[in-house]
Amino acid sequence: xxxxxxxxxxxxxxxxxxxxxxxxxxxxxxxxxxxxxxxxxxxxxxxxxxxxxxxxxxxxxxxxxxxxxxxxxxxxxxxxxxxxxxxxxxxxxxxxxxxxxxxxxxxxxxxxxxxxxxxxxxxxxxxxxxxxxxxxxxxxxxxxxxxxxxxxxxxxxxxxxxxxxxxxxxxxxxxxxxxxxxxxxxxxxxxxxxxxxxxxxxxxxxxxxxxxxxxxxxxxxxxxxxxxxxxxxx
Amino acid sequence: xxxxxxxxxxxxxxxxxxxxxxxxxxxxxxxxxxxxxxxxxxxxxxxxxxxxxxxxxxxxxxxxxxxxxxxxxxxxxxxxxxxxxxxxxxxxxxxxxxxxxxxxxxxxxxxx
Numbered sequence: 102x103x104x105x106x107x108x109x110x111x112x113x114x115x116x117x118x119x120x121x122x123x124x125x126x127x128x129x130x131x132x133x134x135x136x137x138x139x140x141x142x143x144x145x146x147x148x149x150x151x152x153x154x155x156x157x158x159x160x161x162x163x164x165x166x167x168x169x170x171x172x173x174x175x176x177x178x179x180x181x182x183x184x185x186x187x188x189x190x191x192x193x194x195x196x197x198x199x200x201x202x203x204x205x206x207x208x209x210x211x212x213x214x215x216x217x218x219x220x221x222x223x224x225x226x227x228x229x230x231x232x233x234x235x236x237x238x239x240x241x242x243x244x245x246x247x248x249x250x251x252x253x254x255x256x257x258x259x260x261x262x263x264x265x266x267x268x269x270x271x272x273x274x275x276x277x278x279x280x281x282x283x284x285x286x287x288x289x290x291x292x293x294x295x296x297x298x299x300x301x302x303x304x305x306x307x308x309x310x311x312x313x314x315x316x317x318x319x320x321x322x323x324x325x326x327x328x329x330x331x332x333x334x335x
Numbered sequence: 336x337x338x339x340x341x342x343x344x345x346x347x348x349x350x351x352x353x354x355x356x357x358x359x360x361x362x363x364x365x366x367x368x369x370x371x372x373x374x375x376x377x378x379x380x381x382x383x384x385x386x387x388x389x390x391x392x393x394x395x396x397x398x399x400x401x402x403x404x405x406x407x408x409x410x411x412x413x414x415x416x417x418x419x420x421x422x423x424x425x426x427x428x429x430x431x432x433x434x435x436x437x438x439x440x441x442x443x444x445x446x447x
Binding site: 109135136137144164165177184 | 382403404405410
């Protein structure tokens with residue numbers, strides 16, 4: 102039986118579907134897996150030419166272990182989260198250098214004196230609420246935007262998802278934790294560090310929300326092109 | 336097949352060494368090359384290879400290139416400048432480790 106050694110376009114498409122069925126949705130991760138499976142299937146066919154495409158594919162898939170593609174997927178996600186954090190830190194550093202440091206200091210002083218004023222409780226509550234509500238609204242809009250983009254392009258990129266969605270859950274957790282610190286840490290207005298502590302927290306939150314919800318999503322195309330050499334190829 | 340656990344901690348160094356010698360390689364090629372060089376003694380599993388590659392990439396030691404080969408896209412890994420420096424230091428560490436192990440496992444006795 103003369104079996105084709107190179108996989109057809111149809112086989113490649115089937116492999117993309119196969120990775121999707123095994124919970125890998127992102128095109129960048131799928132692409133690396135598809136090429137690996139395709140190479141292995143071609144090798145298996147050289148040794149056992151009578152096997153069908155599906156049989157050879159299943160033999161290859163088993164080599165990924167009991168968790169299938171999950172180990173690889175999680176590792177990729179971890180690596181890209183790390184990359185995202187590095188990018189975030191790069192932009193965050195600007196806020197502690199000239200000229201933006203003046204803005205950071207102004208923000209800090211605004212919160213510090215607001216929290217030291219007689220209306221500190223209203224000030225604390227309004228600052229917290231404004232930052233939380235802005236985060237939820239902007240986060241929801243970003244999720245909608247990325248879903249729309251994925252629907253139009255019919256492709257999902259892992260870094261894109263991290264940029265648009267990754268910070269949403271993380272951000273909400275941050276707010277919950279701030280509340281926990283307040284209730285557990287006995288931090289009330291009588292504490293002399295109250296204004297200082299929350300002025301720092303609110304300043305960081307402002308910068309963090311601005312970067313994760315405005316700056317990085319606006320630069321997502323540029324970041325994706327840099328991360329994925331294949332982004333413009335497909 | 337030897338004890339794979341003994342090789343586990345050296346996977347990143349093996350990858351770096353291969354890339355130092357081969358300019359750029361793709362995942363499957365790395366598994367096959369290791370199998371060929373060790374005559375089947377060491378088989379890098381898919382579940383270990385890609386996490387290691389992705390970690391090295393995230394650490395800035397590897398760079399990626401994508402090319403269309405046949406009817407599919409292929410992702411190649413190559414050393415960055417930092418990766419080349421790191422390979423030298425990791426290989427030196429590995430040689431030290433091998434020397435230490437050699438002393439422990441097969442000590443040379445002397446009459447002095």
